[in-house]
């Protein structure tokens with residue numbers, strides 16, 4: 001429906017309020033009471049009751065009593081319906097992938113965690129496609145309204161994917177996934193951009209007007225977010241900050257450019273600084289062991305012993321042993337690798353703050369342990385590169401408030417952003433209409449299934465077809 005229309009029919013107004021209410025329930029994580037949502041949305045109490053009843057009937061909302069009811073009348077908390085819509089979210093990294101199912105409200109359940117692949121397009125995407133098809137054919141699959149997919153490279157046209165350091169060029173993701181003509185829409189997005197979207201919706205950039213998010217994996221990428229929306233650029237590849245010459249490097253990057261910042265920040269850089277081979281989306285475990293070794297060394301230097309779990313404490317044997325991978329690496333060398341990487345990260349952030357003037361810069365992926373282990377070095381390099389105009393009140397640099405990636409059961413920024421991309425498309429009059437006209441037509445689990453599967457599936461994959469994420 002057209003929000004610019006000067007007059008609305010009562011039906012349009014009701015649809016508008018349905019979307020607003022569902023969006024509010026989703027954005028708050030299904031934690032707010034109906035009375036609070038009613039107040040925040042400026043709805044009459046009776047209107048809210050009618051809306052909630054209708055949304056329950058359509059399997060879009062359910063209500064549960066508040067855990068600690070306020071004084072007076074008992075209050076209800078709207079949340080996802082047990083037979084309601086689901087997002088199927090995928091995080092495809094250079095070496096592994098995760099799969100999770102997520103209802104309205106954003107509380108995802110991991111389906112597959114850390115499944116390794118061989119680094120080729122077919123070797124990664126064909127088994128992933130089989131796993132997605134298995135989910136769509138399963139008990140909950142009929143409720144899936146979209147497949148959101150984060151990938152570690154630039155995405156163009158919502159379809160073509162490059163992953164430079166794996167040598168992927170113009171990979172047609174939908175063709176290799178082969179989800180079939182009746183699958184829900186595929187929303188493919190860049191990992192760093194989706195991590196930024198997630199941070200703006202549920203993390204440390206929530207409510208921030210202008211923010212920069214940096215996602216550090218094998219190398220790094222990012223997003224400029226204005227009022228919670230990532231800037232796309234003319235061809236939807238904006239935010240490739242990792243491929244700017246921000247630290248004065250000269251090496252040739254696999255992306256085609258020279259001197260890229262990403263050559264000095266991320267898992268590959270940690271490996272190189274430690275004198276180890278890097279590239280091809282391999283060596284993540286070793287990079288984490290370098291972080292663990294650096295952390296253990298810091299604790300020793302601080303006069304403490306033992307190693308509890310920490311931001312980078314991922315491998316106790318790596319922290320206490322003599323080698324990192326198969327290569328001897330001293331604690332001092334691990335600390336030096338971490339310090340050099342944190343220095344390069346801080347230097348680049350200073351450049352970005354000078355150029356983009358954000359209120360805050362958030363870090364996800366390896367940015368979180370780098371910030372924890374070498375925050376002083378990072379901050380010093382950041383401040384050293386700032387213009388005076390920023391130095392008086394520098395943009396704050398903070399680790400992601402979302403869960404870590406690559407942990408059992410964790411739902412980090414890229415996966416969360418992929419889920420958000422699905423709900424951004426679904427929580428629209430068009431998305432709800434498709435659910436209403438054919439609820440459960442992809443759904444054997446639907447208690448009120450009606451309509452024809454083919455018709456609904458075609459409706460959902462028709463029109464402009466798959467999109468690349470939130471507009």
Ligand SMILES: [Zn+2]
Nearest residue numbers: 243253255260
């Ligand atoms: Zn590059």
